[in-house]
Amino acid sequence: MTQKLVIIGAGMASGRVIEHLLDADPNAYDITLFNAEPRGNYNRIMLSPVLSGEKTYEEIVTHSDDWYAQNGVTCRFGEHVVNIDREMKVVEGENGHVPYDKLIIATGSAPFIIPVPGHDLPNVISYRDLDDTNAMIEAAGKGSKAVVIGGGLLGLEAAAGLKERGMNVTVLHLMGHLMERQLDEAAGYLLRKDLEARGITVKTQAATKAILGEGRAEAVLLESGETLGADLVVMAVGIRPETRLATDAHLDVARGIEVNAQMQTSDPDIYAVGECVEFDGHLFGLVAPLYDQAKVLADSLLGQPSAFVVKELATKLKVTGCDLFSAGDFAGGETREDIVFRDPSRGIYKRLVIEEDRLIGAVMYGDTADGSWFFGLIKDGTDIEEMRETLIFGPAFQGGASADPLSAVAALPPEAEICGCNGVCKGQITSAIEGGATDLGAIRAKTKASASCGTCTGLVEQLLSVTLGDEYAAPQAQPICGCTSHTHEDVRRLIKSQELKSQAAVWQELGWTTPNGCHSCRPAVNYYLLADWPLEYQDDPQSRFVNERKHANIQKDGTFSVVPRMWGGITTPEELRAIADAADRYNVPTVKVTGGQRIDLLGVRGEDLPAIWSDLNGAGLVSGHAYSKGLRTVKTCVGTDHCRFGTQDSTGLGIKLEKHLWGSWTPHKLKLAVSGCPRNCAEATCKDIGVICVDSGYEIHVGGAAGMEIKGTEVLCKVETEEDAIKVISAMTQIYRENAKYLDRIYKWLAKVGLDWVKTQIVDDLENRKALAERFALSQSVYRKDPWAEHAQNQTVRAQYAPLANLTLEAAE
Amino acid sequence: MNWIDIGPIDSIPLYGARVIKTPVGCVALFRTGQDEVFAADDRCPHKGGPLSEGIVHGQSVTCPLHNWVFDLNIGEAQGADEGRISTYPVRVEAGRLLIDGNAIGKRSAA
Numbered sequence: 001m002t003q004k005l006v007i008i009g010a011g012m013a014s015g016r017v018i019e020h021l022l023d024a025d026p027n028a029y030d031i032t033l034f035n036a037e038p039r040g041n042y043n044r045i046m047l048s049p050v051l052s053g054e055k056t057y058e059e060i061v062t063h064s065d066d067w068y069a070q071n072g073v074t075c076r077f078g079e080h081v082v083n084i085d086r087e088m089k090v091v092e093g094e095n096g097h098v099p100y101d102k103l104i105i106a107t108g109s110a111p112f113i114i115p116v117p118g119h120d121l122p123n124v125i126s127y128r129d130l131d132d133t134n135a136m137i138e139a140a141g142k143g144s145k146a147v148v149i150g151g152g153l154l155g156l157e158a159a160a161g162l163k164e165r166g167m168n169v170t171v172l173h174l175m176g177h178l179m180e181r182q183l184d185e186a187a188g189y190l191l192r193k194d195l196e197a198r199g200i201t202v203k204t205q206a207a208t209k210a211i212l213g214e215g216r217a218e219a220v221l222l223e224s225g226e227t228l229g230a231d232l233v234v235m236a237v238g239i240r241p242e243t244r245l246a247t248d249a250h251l252d253v254a255r256g257i258e259v260n261a262q263m264q265t266s267d268p269d270i271y272a273v274g275e276c277v278e279f280d281g282h283l284f285g286l287v288a289p290l291y292d293q294a295k296v297l298a299d300s301l302l303g304q305p306s307a308f309v310v311k312e313l314a315t316k317l318k319v320t321g322c323d324l325f326s327a328g329d330f331a332g333g334e335t336r337e338d339i340v341f342r343d344p345s346r347g348i349y350k351r352l353v354i355e356e357d358r359l360i361g362a363v364m365y366g367d368t369a370d371g372s373w374f375f376g377l378i379k380d381g382t383d384i385e386e387m388r389e390t391l392i393f394g395p396a397f398q399g400g401a402s403a404d405p406l407s408a409v410a411a412l413p414p415e416a417e418i419c420g421c422n423g424v425c426k427g428q429i430t431s432a433i434e435g436g437a438t439d440l441g442a443i444r445a446k447t448k449a450s451a452s453c454g455t456c457t458g459l460v461e462q463l464l465s466v467t468l469g470d471e472y473a474a475p476q477a478q479p480i481c482g483c484t485s486h487t488h489e490d491v492r493r494l495i496k497s498q499e500l501k502s503q504a505a506v507w508q509e510l511g512w513t514t515p516n517g518c519h520s521c522r523p524a525v526n527y528y529l530l531a532d533w534p535l536e537y538q539d540d541p542q543s544r545f546v547n548e549r550k551h552a553n554i555q556k557d558g559t560f561s562v563v564p565r566m567w568g569g570i571t572t573p574e575e576l577r578a579i580a581d582a583a584d585r586y587n588v589p590t591v592k593v594t595g596g597q598r599i600d601l602l603g604v605r606g607e608d609l610p611a612i613w614s615d616l617n618g619a620g621l622v623s624g625h626a627y628s629k630g631l632r633t634v635k636t637c638v639g640t641d642h643c644r645f646g647t648q649d650s651t652g653l654g655i656k657l658e659k660h661l662w663g664s665w666t667p668h669k670l671k672l673a674v675s676g677c678p679r680n681c682a683e684a685t686c687k688d689i690g691v692i693c694v695d696s697g698y699e700i701h702v703g704g705a706a707g708m709e710i711k712g713t714e715v716l717c718k719v720e721t722e723e724d725a726i727k728v729i730s731a732m733t734q735i736y737r738e739n740a741k742y743l744d745r746i747y748k749w750l751a752k753v754g755l756d757w758v759k760t761q762i763v764d765d766l767e768n769r770k771a772l773a774e775r776f777a778l779s780q781s782v783y784r785k786d787p788w789a790e791h792a793q794n795q796t797v798r799a800q801y802a803p804l805a806n807l808t809l810e811a812a813e
Numbered sequence: 814m815n816w817i818d819i820g821p822i823d824s825i826p827l828y829g830a831r832v833i834k835t836p837v838g839c840v841a842l843f844r845t846g847q848d849e850v851f852a853a854d855d856r857c858p859h860k861g862g863p864l865s866e867g868i869v870h871g872q873s874v875t876c877p878l879h880n881w882v883f884d885l886n887i888g889e890a891q892g893a894d895e896g897r898i899s900t901y902p903v904r905v906e907a908g909r910l911l912i913d914g915n916a917i918g919k920r921s922a923a
Contacts, residue, residue: 445892445893446892446893447893448892448893448894451880514870514871515846515847515871516828516846516870516871517870518868518870518871518873518875518882519867519868519870519875519880519882522868522870523868540828541826541829542826542827542828542829542868542869543828543868544868545868545877546866546867546877549866550866554863554866554877554878556860556878557861558861558862558863558866606863606866799824800826800829800831803831803832803833803834803839804819804820804824804825804831804832804833804842805819805820805833805834806833806834807817807833807834807835807836807914807917807919808834808835808836
């Protein structure tokens with residue numbers, strides 16, 4: 001028989017419980033959901049973007065009214081629960097009683113209000129829910145001065161949002177530095193500096209004495225006697241678990257409602273989940289443990305064994321441009337040792353706390369790229385003695401096991417080739433070093449070693465180290481090129497945080513030392529701008545390498561190769577005839593089948609490109625982007641259509657993926673494949689993104705490569721439907737587009753950020769997956785088009801493929 | 814000097830190049846971000862790469878085949894590379910591109 005489940009509170013934790021229950025067994029429970037707020041579940045974490053105006057409420061709703069209706073959840077929204085009658089097993093709402101077999105209390109938390117005089121004036125607002133957010137937005141429209149009491153995570157997000165809304169904002173913080181629970185003093189200082197740079201006033205060690213005003217708050221009086229004018233006061237000093245109903249029902253309550261590892265309260269039929277809960281002395285405020293609790297609670301209700309465990313947590317601040325990370329315990333102590341790295345001019349600070357050869361805490365500001373790696377070391381309790389010396393430089397500096405990598409390089413003979421691209425041997429490099437080239441840049445300029453593909457950079461650095469000894473200090477991060485001292489990562493971050501939307505803005509604001517860049521930085525900056533601002537920034541063909549400007553691959557003799565797209569590797573007799581005719585008409589010397597399951601016409605003259613494209617377009621063929629740092633091909637096997645082993649329609653999925661992704665620009669080339677069964681005939685496990693179909697769904701793989709390096713993929717996740725596979729792959733493509741360094745393939749980028757981080761972003765966080773897929777769709781609305789047709793049909797562009805003038809004919813007279 | 818009118822300056826994109834065929838071979842006309850125009854051989858002395866397809870930056874161009882960089886004022890390869898491309902007198906007058914016919918092997922503008 002279906003049991004009655006009543007849930008009090010429609011927040012993120014209980015929302016997740018309902019999802020798990022419906023997924024596992026939609027008929028197990030008849031669910032009634034109470035919520036004091038007159039609405040269902042939305043993503044509270046995203047209230048800050050709503051406040052700042054980057055998002056709307058509609059965009060952060062996770063469960064709509066329709067969703068509840070479709071899933072048979074009875075909603076009692078806007079109705080307060082008055083009492084729980086445990087003996088009768090009834091929940092008493094304002095509008096009537098509801099009996100339960102099982103009850104979940106998910107009442108969340110209440111803002112902590114400092115009981116100073118004036119705290120109850122109408123324009124003193126806390127920051128917990130949508131109503132608070134709307135009240136702040138409304139107040140921002142009317143007044144000009146806001147005082148935020150509390151310099152923790154919530155207070156700072158509120159302050160940044162109000163500043164975005166145009167208010168003059170002052171943050172009051174009782175402690176000596178901001179976010180003292182997550183940051184140490186040095187990081188707190190950098191955060192303060194960043195906030196002040198955006199015009200937010202920060203007062204630390206500022207205790208509020210009273211809020212002044214008649215009928216509404218007009219000023220805040222501090223203990224020091226200072227008075228600050230205020231049209232709006234936001235109180236964000238902390239939260240406490242909302243336990244009133246549990247206390248009244250005589251459940252065990254300490255700071256929060258006490259639960260066991262199955263999320264059961266002292267009454268076996270009553271469960272609790274979320275911020276109202278206390279488990280093993282811990283309270284919970286971040287979303288990750290709440291989701292773990294939700295899973296455990298759903299399992300418990302379904303009679304499956306499951307137990308909640310407390311995990312380490314990492315914190316990030318959702319204020320654009322303030323890049324901070326903290327995890328673990330970073331208080332000092334006698335048995336603890338610190339490793340600190342500072343780069344004041346770039347505002348970077350990193351501190352690691354070590355105890356007994358284990359990393360136990362990390363605080364970073366300004367450059368948090370290695371955060372998830374450090375977090376992993378903390379969680380796993382890894383012994384770091386071996387890598388202690390280079391630990392702070394992150395995973396990139398933890399090389400292989402070789403005892404002394406330098407000895408191998410030292411032993412090489414002078415004629416040993418170091419740089420294969422430019423044919424530079426060890427002797428040339430060492431004589432350049434002896435001639436005064438003492439860093440990588442100088443060696444590149446003098447010998448060209450490591451100046452092309454860059455894979456020998458490590459060897460060249462080791463040679464520097466061997467030759468110069470202690471005089472050589474390995475650079476911590478390489479700038480993009482000689483035009484700037486910024487790294488790729490810095491430039492990406494600054495383009496986003498300073499909202500730089502043109503190349504000129506980047507050159508100016510980031511202090512480029514050349515008037516308009518060079519062949520190294522221009523394509524990178526052009527890519528970063530178009531990836532971050534798809535609507536505002538216009539792609540600049542003159543900042544692209546010839547192949548992407550001319551939409552064909554330049555060959556060594558200056559001719560080009562032309563590769564039309566064959567969706568999923570499928571073609572037709574008509575297409576093949578059109579390709580054959582084109583090859584005849586334009587005297588194409590070589591026709592080759594490519595590794596990406598299509599046909600390459602090699603040796604086409606530059607002047608003929610628009611004409612051959614026009615002919616191919618006539619047969620419905622479009623550019624294959626075989627030349628681009630963008631989507632190349634989606635290779636497939638024949639799948640269930642023909643193969644006796646096929647488990648899914650791999651060809652169909654490949655075609656859908658290719659039609660979805662084509663035309664997109666990415667940091668480096670992006671190759672996909674879909675195999676119809678684990679025999680993997682489409683070789684999906686050495687692609688940037690691969691799909692292996694299995695009976696029960698689709699395994700999505702990422703991070704493979706078969707180029708300068710060979711790399712097998714790792715499994716990102718498994719999904720059950722084609723639709724989900726396409727969504728995950730869209731999100732994966734977009735997160736790579738938004739974050740990776742230009743010319744890093746996915747596997748290189750993953751080595752820096754870690755697969756675990758990507759999983760938290762797009763496998764665990766469904767909201768974020770959706771948001772990424774939406775941003776990808778937005779970008780595709782601009783870039784999913786055939787450049788061949790555009791160039792061939794636009795007479796001005798087309799003309800540029802031909803010489804501007806021919807002066808040879810007259811000369812012959 | 815024997816100035817030959819090639820066409821409007823706008824026929825070359827900013828930071829771009831166009832080719833003209835001449836008795837001395839293909840010559841590339843480059844237009845920089847500062848709207849200066851340079852003329853030089855369209856053939857890299859290294860492996861014959863078409864310089865007109867390179868990225869134009871400052872008063873330089875980078876060959877698309879192996880990234881040799883040439884100073885367009887003097888035609889000299891920069892950095893570690895040794896080589897030179899011929900440059901030709903070119904100027905802009907009233908928005909028109911003019912190249913010296915004598916320098917590119919034409920006897921008269923007729």
